[in-house]
Structures are given as structure tokens and as C-alpha cells.
Amino acid sequence: xxxxxxxxxWEFVLDVAAxxxxxEGEEDLEILLxxxxxxxxERKQERGPQIPRWQKVPLAVVAVRLKQKARHSRQALxxxxxxxxxxxxxxxxxxxxxxxxxxxQKRQSGRPPIDAELEQWILRVARDNPGLGYDKLKxxxxxxxxxxxxxxxxxxxxxxGIPPAPDRSRQGxxxxxxxKHYKEQFLAxxxxxxxxxTLQTLYVLFFVEHATRRVYLAGCTAHPDAxxxxxxxxxxxxxxxxxxxxxxxxxxxHDTKFTELFDTVFESEGxxxxxxxxxxxxxxxxxxxxxxxVRKECLDKLIILNQRHLRRVLTEYIAYxxxxxxxxxxxxxxxxxxxxxxEGAIRHRNVLGGIxxxxxxxxx
Numbered sequence: 001x002x003x004x005x006x007x008x009x010w011e012f013v014l015d016v017a018a019x020x021x022x023x024e025g026e027e028d029l030e031i032l033l034x035x036x037x038x039x040x041x042e043r044k045q046e047r048g049p050q051i052p053r054w055q056k057v058p059l060a061v062v063a064v065r066l067k068q069k070a071r072h073s074r075q076a077l078x079x080x081x082x083x084x085x086x087x088x089x090x091x092x093x094x095x096x097x098x099x100x101x102x103x104x105q106k107r108q109s110g111r112p113p114i115d116a117e118l119e120q121w122i123l124r125v126a127r128d129n130p131g132l133g134y135d136k137l138k139x140x141x142x143x144x145x146x147x148x149x150x151x152x153x154x155x156x157x158x159x160x161g162i163p164p165a166p167d168r169s170r171q172g173x174x175x176x177x178x179x180k181h182y183k184e185q186f187l188a189x190x191x192x193x194x195x196x197x198t199l200q201t202l203y204v205l206f207f208v209e210h211a212t213r214r215v216y217l218a219g220c221t222a223h224p225d226a227x228x229x230x231x232x233x234x235x236x237x238x239x240x241x242x243x244x245x246x247x248x249x250x251x252x253x254h255d256t257k258f259t260e261l262f263d264t265v266f267e268s269e270g271x272x273x274x275x276x277x278x279x280x281x282x283x284x285x286x287x288x289x290x291x292x293x294v295r296k297e298c299l300d301k302l303i304i305l306n307q308r309h310l311r312r313v314l315t316e317y318i319a320y321x322x323x324x325x326x327x328x329x330x331x332x333x334x335x336x337x338x339x340x341x342x343e344g345a346i347r348h349r350n351v352l353g354g355i356x357x358x359x360x361x362x363x364x
Contacts, residue, residue, distance in 0.1 A: 114156070118146055122156045133165040185248035186210035187240075187271070190287040191224070191257060192294070196304045203257070204314065205232050208290050213327055214335040215290055215318050220310050226259045233265035240269070249274050251284055293321070301355050313352065320351045324358050 118141075125140050126132070132140065134150035134157075141148055148156075157163075192204040205218040216239065218232040240247055250266050251274045252258050263273045276283035298317045304310045326332040344361035351358050 114148070114152060118148060119156050121146055122148060122153055123160060123162070126153075126157055126162055131165055182248070184209075184211040184245045186251065187247045187249065188251040188284055188287040189218075189258075190252060190284060190291065191255060192291050194220075194299060194304055194310055196306055196310070200306075202304070202307055202310055204310070205229070206287075206290070207236055208287050209335075210286055212335045213286065213290075213330060214322050217311075217314050217318050220307060220314070222307065224257045226261055229257060229259055230261040230265060233262045237265060237269050237271075247271050251276060251287075253281075253284060254278055297356065298352060302352070316352055317356075320356060320358060324360075 121141060121144065122137065125137055129137070129140065134153045137153050138148060138150055141153075154164075187207055187209055189205065189207045192206065194202045194204060196202060200222060202220050202222055203224045204220045205224070207216040207218060208214065216236065218236055219228070221228055247269075248271060250271050253276050266273060281288050294314070294317060298313065302313060304313065322335045324338070325334055326338070327334060341361040341363075344363055346359060347362045348357045348359045350356075
């Protein structure tokens with residue numbers, strides 16, 4: 001206890017001696033420094049031992065400033081900062097210096113990014129031509145007035161997850177792509193049933209081309225026997241004689257109404273019969289899609305009176321479907337091609353008595 005009293009008195013005498021040697025500016029800085037330390041001690045008691053960085057930096061700055069002014073007295077500085085070790089204060093000061101000279105640098109490394117339009121064309125040409133390598137893609141782009149090195153093309157494709165030509169070529173080969181080459185030689189057929197006003201069931205035989213989506217009405221009857229079906233097959237082959245590209249395949253299901261004589265008529269013309277799997281209407285999707293269209297746009301909005309009425313309705317609708325109806329699968333074109341005009345007054349004509357309105361421009 002006596003030694004502690006002696007030490008306390010000795011430190012007190014040193015503090016008095018140090019204070020008497022301070023100038024007015026040094027006294028102000030020391031008072032500011034001591035006040036900050038006192039507040040930090042109070043906050044530590046309330047919130048815990050950690051001191052946030054925003055409290056450390058001002059304290060370090062004041063301590064360094066006091067050191068500069070009190071060059072003749074190290075003791076003044078050491079006595080002024082008793083809350084922290086000297087190494088701690090020096091570390092704070094170094095951090096303040098580092099932050100002073102740290103600034104956000106602009107990133108200038110590497111080549112500038114390529115034009116967005118050029119990148120889109122690289123991706124499009126590569127996807128449309130899966131067998132072309134980087135050098136050949138460069139040549140295709142050059143025809144469009146676009147310049148890109150093979151390295152740039154490779155970087156763009158890899159960034160979008162598109163592999164090199166050999167792997168890309170294998171990935172690009174799908175049944176959809178493969179069958180596009182043969183779609184002009186595919187013909188599909190199916191039966192459609194309609195109930196009349198008197199609940200008589202009528203059967204409609206139709207054909208549809210895969211390439212153009214053109215629909216042919218073969219006939220409608222209440223009794224689709226072998227003789228009737230064979231006669232419709234003969235009439236259909238006569239219509240197909242005028243095509244520039246001959247039909248090679250006819251798709252239909254396993255319906256018993258498609259007799260052997262029906263198939264024989266087409267096989268005699270060099271057309272191969274392709275039977276879809278049992279209970280798999282999606283295998284004849286184009287024919288099934290037309291059935292949905294004719295029901296939704298035409299038959300569901302009418303009551304069919306008899307066979308003659310049904311033929312007249314289907315003939316008028318198919319004429320509109322083939323020549324004037326925009327088709328999503330044909331990029332909003334019709335099976336026989338639309339004639340688009342931007343001149344003349346806009347008019348409309350009623351199809352099926354006004355169930356469908358067909359708009360057109362009147363010729364000048």
C-alpha cells in the first residue's frame with residue numbers, strides 16, 4: 001500500500017511538471033484528447049470493449065498533432081494517452097494515412113467490350129450454322145460487313161455456353177431440324193366427326209400439307225365405307241399431280257376407316273404410308289391442330305343441318321383458311337401466301353355469314 005501511495009504521488013508530480021511546460025495550444029489539444037478518451041471509456045462501459053473505427057481515427061489524428069507540437073516533451077504525449085498502447089495509436093495513424101492515399105482506380109486492363117449488335121450476330125450465325133468453326137464464322141460475318149477475329153468469336157460463344165463446332169453440330173441435330181428438309185414431302189390425313197341438328201354423325205376426311213399447312217377437303221359422308229374412302233384417295237392423288245415437289249409420305253392413324261385399298265392407291269403413286277403409334281395423336285399434330293382450329297373458329301359457332309350444309313360450310317372456311325387466315329407457324333402468313341398492301345381503303349368481308357371478318361385493302 002505504501003509503495004502505491006509513493007508511485008501515485010510521483011506520477012502526480014510528473015503530471016504537474018508536464019502541464020506547466022505545455023503551451024496554450026498544446027494544452028487545448030491535450031484537453032481535447034483527454035475528453036475523447038473519457039467519452040470512449042463511457043461508451044465501452046455501455047456497449048462493450050470493441051471501439052468502432054470512426055472513433056479511432058479522430059483520436060489518432062489528435063494524438064499525432066499533439067506529438068508535433070510537444071516535440072520537447074515525449075512525456076506529455078505518453079501521459080495524455082493512457083487508455084491505449086502506443087502501438088495501437090500508431091496503427092490507427094497508419095490506417096488513416098492509407099485511407100488518405102487510397103482512391104478508386106478506373107479499370108483499364110484488357111480489351112474494350114465488343115459491340116452488342118456484333119455479339120448478337122455472332123450468336124445468331126453460330127446457332128443457325130452449328131457446323132461452322134470460328135474461322136468460317138468470321139467469313140460469314142465479313143459478308144455482313146461485321147469484323148471479328150476468331151479469338152473474339154470463341155470468347156463470345158464460350159461466354160454464352162456455346163461449345164466449338166464439333167460439339168455444337170451434334171447438339172444442333174434434332175428431329176425438328178432433320179425433318180425440315182423433308183416437310184415439303186409430308187402429307188397428313190385424318191377424319192373429323194360432326195353431329196348434325198338431328199344428331200346424325202357425319203365423317204369428314206381431310207388432308208393437310210406439312211410444309212404449307214394447306215388443307216384439302218376430300219369429302220364428308222355418313223357412311224365412310226371402303227369404296228367411298230378409296231374414291232376420295234384417287235381424287236386426292238389427282239390433285240397432287242400438279243405439285244412441283246411430289247409427295248413421298250402420307251401420315252395417318254390406325255383407324256379402321258383407312259382400309260388397305262386406301263393405302264394401295266397412294267402406294268401406287270410412290271407415296272409411302274406412315275402409321276402413327278396407337279393412341280398417340282401428337283404424332284399427327286398438324287392434322288390435330290387443324291381440327292382444333294376448324295372447331296373453335298367455325299363448327300362450334302354453328303349448328304350443322306345436314307351433309308350438304310356441312311360441305312358448304314367447310315368449303316368456305318377452308319378457302320378462307322388457305323388464302324386469308326394468318327398462321328403462326330408460317331410467320332403470320334397464309335398457306336397459299338398473303339398479298340399485303342399498304343394503299344387503298346380498308347374494307348372487310350363476312351366469312352360464314354359474319355362469324356369471321358376478313359379485312360383487306362380495296363384496290364385503288
